[in-house]
Amino acid sequence: MTAAAVDHADDTEVIVAERRRTGWHRYALAAILVLGTVLYAAVLWSGNWGNTYYTAAVKSMSLNFTNFIFGSFDPAGVVTVDKPPLALWPQVISVWIFGYHDWSILLPQVIEGVAAIFLLHRTVRLWAGENAALIAALIFALTPITVVTNRTNNTDAMLVLMLVAAAYAFTRAMKAVEPKTRTKWLWFAAFLIGCGFLAKMLAAWIVVPAFIAAYLAGSKAKWTRQVFDVIGAAVVLLASSLWWVAVVDLWPGQKPYIGGSTDGTALDLVLGYNGLGRVFGGEGPGGRGGGGEVVFGGGGPGGAGGANLAFGGESGPGRMFGEAVGGQISWLLPLALIALVVAAVLGFRRFRRFAPADTARRAGWVLWGGWLIVNALVFSLQEGIFHPYYTTVMAPAIGALVGAGTVWAVKMYRDPQGLSWLVLPASVAVAAAWAWVLISRDTAWNGWLRWAVLGVAVVAILFLVLRKAKRAAIVLGLVAVLLAPGVWSGVGAFASTGNAGIPTAGPAANNAGGFMVRLPPGVTTPPPGMMPPQVAGGPGGPGGPGGRPTGTLTADQQKIVDYAKANSGGAEYLMAVEGGAQAASAYIMATDENIVSMGGFSGRDPAPTAEQLAAWVKEGKLKFVLVGNGRGGGGRAGAGGGTGGNGMLGQPSATSTWVQENCESVLTVGSQQLYECTNG
Known part of the structure; x- marks a missing residue:
């Protein structure tokens, strides 16, 4: 065997060894x-x-x-x-x-x-x-x-x-x-x-x-x-x-x-x-x-x-x-x-x-x-x-x-x-x-x-x-x-049973679902996903028509949607939903309707304003407002059971006041009320 052949054989062995190693x-x-x-x-x-x-x-x-x-x-x-x-x-x-x-x-x-x-x-x-x-x-x-x-x-x-x-x-x-x-x-x-x-x-x-x-x-x-x-x-x-x-x-x-x-x-x-x-x-x-x-x-x-x-x-x-x-x-x-x-x-x-x-x-x-x-x-x-x-x-x-x-x-x-x-x-x-x-x-x-x-x-x-x-x-x-x-x-x-909005592992996943929430200093509203599974309803009682959104509507929620669709008169927006994002998300996820979320995540964002609501009603773009979908209805913080409030703290807002003064309750399902707003 020539020296070149020996060198080539040695190189081959090195390459093979390196491949095996890596x-x-x-x-x-x-x-x-x-x-x-x-x-x-x-x-x-x-x-x-x-x-x-x-x-x-x-x-x-x-x-x-x-x-x-x-x-x-x-x-x-x-x-x-x-x-x-x-x-x-x-x-x-x-x-x-x-x-x-x-x-x-x-x-x-x-x-x-x-x-x-x-x-x-x-x-x-x-x-x-x-x-x-x-x-x-x-x-x-x-x-x-x-x-x-x-x-x-x-x-x-x-x-x-x-x-x-x-x-x-x-x-x-x-x-x-x-x-x-x-x-x-x-x-x-x-x-x-x-x-x-x-x-x-x-x-x-x-x-x-x-x-x-x-x-x-x-x-x-x-x-x-x-x-x-x-x-x-x-x-x-x-x-x-x-x-x-x-x-x-x-x-x-x-x-x-x-x-x-x-x-x-x-x-x-x-x-x-x-x-x-x-x-x-x-x-x-x-x-x-x-x-x-x-x-x-x-x-x-x-x-x-x-x-x-x-x-x-x-x-x-x-x-x-x-x-x-x-x-x-x-x-x-x-x-x-x-x-x-x-x-x-x-x-x-x-x-x-x-x-x-x-x-x-x-x-x-x-x-x-x-x-x-x-x-x-x-x-x-x-x-x-x-x-x-x-x-x-x-x-x-x-x-x-x-x-x-x-x-x-x-x-x-x-x-x-x-x-x-x-x-x-x-x-x-x-x-x-x-x-x-x-x-x-x-x-x-x-x-x-x-x-x-x-x-x-x-x-x-x-x-x-x-x-x-x-x-x-x-x-x-x-x-x-x-x-x-x-x-x-x-x-x-x-096997996790925790909240997808606030993911946690281990025993904390099962312990983070308490309904009495002590927030950090200066924080008045929980962030996305913080809310527990219940929605409207009295303290400790059964949840109202809300519930945690799962991609489908409950029978009560479907009743609200059916009524609004049957009587909307072709309005651009099916309904405006008060009570924060958790209230509106079920209707957004489970329907193809044009839903308005009043107040964003917490219900405290000033959108839409009372003036916008009035303009939409006047122009025939909006006919129904759903309220009472906030949490803790009947408690100290809820918008449920009434015409809602300014987010989770239940403080009256300009939009709530406008709905009270200009709209009429036409359907009550649990703690939710559907209001009809007409121009004139």
């Missing part, structure tokens, strides 16, 4: 993606319509371009949802393709969730290698709050996807050799964060400080180039974030009222209800805040405590580890913080030794560490509306940090330097101990799980400390760490 990575990634798909897609066959506030809006937006671009909640285009419409656009497109079904509305979020897993893997692989990427993707896929959030049509799945995509683009920028290539990827990252803004406004900007710090930590360019890159990225970020705000506020023609704002402008929504109001408390959607309680009906399971869980518990440094949030996101949060501290210490030591630094790797630690810390601080100290499912945005950072930290810990374990090998068994012990604490908070809900975690962890730690069967011990350690969040995720995917 082949399992592809299979592992495919398995993780399938796992995520199964967990997220289980909801498609459950008959769950998601957050009906957005579900109704999707139908309205599918009707015409104006409703689509503004994000109109009602078919009449009177008031919008209280978010930009980007996250709803894929749902509308899905409806255009497949028709209006529960599964077609939820399908885009499944795709977004799986895409985020894939992009996180690709991002971490660029930064910390294949093994770290697989661990990060698996952790992300098995984060309980992420699983239950991606099963709804809330805006968070799109937000997380855009931010993870931005992290991928940023990592490509840090890996780029050519300055132009680096700038291109950096600006693309800024564009993607701007897209996240159009899903959930300022929630997307929380990570911006982390991106800036990571760029400064990882860039080797001259300071003039850095200034150019950062200023350009800022311009791209502002343009991609605010173009919709500019279009809405500068729109020359007739347009819907911007739900949740105080003056009908998108800018007010950004700065107020979805901005500083979230951090410091203050104004609820469409109305001045005064704090206090809103009583929706009779006491139910969970009581005020359940509502407190839905609102994330008390603000403060311990909120991320508290009863409301801990089981949703914090399973591996201690490990992420440990990894971050170890990386900081090692980085400082390298700096003191003047050792050359891998700037791209350093940028990754700063990015993911900053992402986690800034979000955790904002959520912990937030005085306004806060729900545990907001923390799903922290899951990619936790996955990335734990993935990279685990790879380092395994390396130190296999090639020990001093006592560094103890980091791996100590990390398993910390994760197992924290899982024990979280599960023990409610042992009535799968309490056996803590013993399973303890058993696996003890065996793993024993083998790790004795340095026996190292590979098996490492695998057992990973199982011990992921067992509890994995079970919570599985139950959340296949």
Whole structure:
């Protein structure tokens, strides 16, 4: 055999060995993606319509371009949802393709969730290698709050996807050799964060400080180039974030009222209800805040405590580890913080030794560490509306940090330097101990799980400390760490009974349904999906004709619609529905009629005005107004049983007064009254 033939044979063996070494990575990634798909897609066959506030809006937006671009909640285009419409656009497109079904509305979020897993893997692989990427993707896929959030049509799945995509683009920028290539990827990252803004406004900007710090930590360019890159990225970020705000506020023609704002402008929504109001408390959607309680009906399971869980518990440094949030996101949060501290210490030591630094790797630690810390601080100290499912945005950072930290810990374990090998068994012990604490908070809900975690962890730690069967011990350690969040995720995917508007995993999913809701300071109206299943009716009594919308009308609701259709005389709008979005959503979802939602989500938005109602009646566009569809009829907060009120607090509004003075009750069904308004 010639020397050339020998060299060729050696090269072939190397290629085959490399393929074998990397082949399992592809299979592992495919398995993780399938796992995520199964967990997220289980909801498609459950008959769950998601957050009906957005579900109704999707139908309205599918009707015409104006409703689509503004994000109109009602078919009449009177008031919008209280978010930009980007996250709803894929749902509308899905409806255009497949028709209006529960599964077609939820399908885009499944795709977004799986895409985020894939992009996180690709991002971490660029930064910390294949093994770290697989661990990060698996952790992300098995984060309980992420699983239950991606099963709804809330805006968070799109937000997380855009931010993870931005992290991928940023990592490509840090890996780029050519300055132009680096700038291109950096600006693309800024564009993607701007897209996240159009899903959930300022929630997307929380990570911006982390991106800036990571760029400064990882860039080797001259300071003039850095200034150019950062200023350009800022311009791209502002343009991609605010173009919709500019279009809405500068729109020359007739347009819907911007739900949740105080003056009908998108800018007010950004700065107020979805901005500083979230951090410091203050104004609820469409109305001045005064704090206090809103009583929706009779006491139910969970009581005020359940509502407190839905609102994330008390603000403060311990909120991320508290009863409301801990089981949703914090399973591996201690490990992420440990990894971050170890990386900081090692980085400082390298700096003191003047050792050359891998700037791209350093940028990754700063990015993911900053992402986690800034979000955790904002959520912990937030005085306004806060729900545990907001923390799903922290899951990619936790996955990335734990993935990279685990790879380092395994390396130190296999090639020990001093006592560094103890980091791996100590990390398993910390994760197992924290899982024990979280599960023990409610042992009535799968309490056996803590013993399973303890058993696996003890065996793993024993083998790790004795340095026996190292590979098996490492695998057992990973199982011990992921067992509890994995079970919570599985139950959340296949057996969750929680509120789709406020998704929660574990026992919190069953405890967040209390009807006595103590709202955060300055918040007078619950956000989308907060309302419990009952609608109108006396305290503790049976629900009225409303009920939680499910895509079909009840017999009482159908009676109202039939009467209005038979007597509308061809009016443009079948009826205007008072009592907030939860009252109107059933009629929007289950009929093809032109419905007007009075007051938007909360019933407190000043749209339509009394003058608009009068004009519509005079022009023959509107004949019927349905009132009494608010919650808590007969109680201190309800609009039910009468002519309604100003949103959930029952304060008389100008439209309510106008209906009382100018319209006549022609049909009473339960606590609902249909009023006929005639010109003259």
